[in-house]
Amino acid sequence: MTVVSEMLDTYPADLGQVDRAQLVRCVEACLACAQACTACADACMSEPDERLPELRKCIRSNVDCADVCDTTARILSRHTGYDANITRAVLEACATVCRSCGDECAGHAERMEHCRVCAEACRRCERACRDLITALG
Numbered sequence: 001m002t003v004v005s006e007m008l009d010t011y012p013a014d015l016g017q018v019d020r021a022q023l024v025r026c027v028e029a030c031l032a033c034a035q036a037c038t039a040c041a042d043a044c045m046s047e048p049d050e051r052l053p054e055l056r057k058c059i060r061s062n063v064d065c066a067d068v069c070d071t072t073a074r075i076l077s078r079h080t081g082y083d084a085n086i087t088r089a090v091l092e093a094c095a096t097v098c099r100s101c102g103d104e105c106a107g108h109a110e111r112m113e114h115c116r117v118c119a120e121a122c123r124r125c126e127r128a129c130r131d132l133i134t135a136l137g
Contacts, residue, residue: 002024002028004024004027004028004031004077005020005024007077008020008023008024011079013079015079017137018135018136019132019135022128022131022132022135023076023132025128025131025132026072026076026091026125026128026129026131026132027073027076027077028128029121029124029125029127029128029129030069030070030072030073030076030094030125030128030129031069031070031073032121032124032125033065033066033069033098033121033122033124033125034065034066034067034069034070034073035066035121036117036118036121036122037061037062037063037065037066037069037101037118037121037122038062038063038066039114039118040058040062040105040114040115040117040118041058041059041062041063041066043112043114044058044059044062044108044112044114044115045059047112054108055108057104058104058105058107058108058115061100061101061104061105062101062105062118064097064101065097065098065100065101065122068093068094068097068098069094069097069098069125071090072090072091072093072094072129075087075090076090076132084136087136088133088136091129091130091132091133091136092129092133094125094126094129095125095126095129095130095133098122098123098125098126098129099122099126101118101119101122102118102119102120102122102123102126103119105118105119105122106119
């Protein structure tokens, strides 16, 4: 059992019709993606100086994606006064940012392993966000 699922299981109020497994999966995917994007941005900055100009967009995408994923995980972890419209909007934004960052990292994945790993994390997070949107109805 993960900390995310354990915390959700101990939540004292009714969560309504939220699919708990989807919620756990999404929060965990957001946290993993935020970590991967943070590490990828740092790895990009550690590449040889001649590569930095081509990596600027990747670094910016990583930092933006990490921030959005972290925020999404935090919002999904708060259930008091649950507003499905806000949740859907946040999930849609997260999925969009993950798609964009994943595309950017995929463009560097053949030359840089850290970008491949990050692109995969972004894809998993995008899918988890879209799955939770669907589960919310």
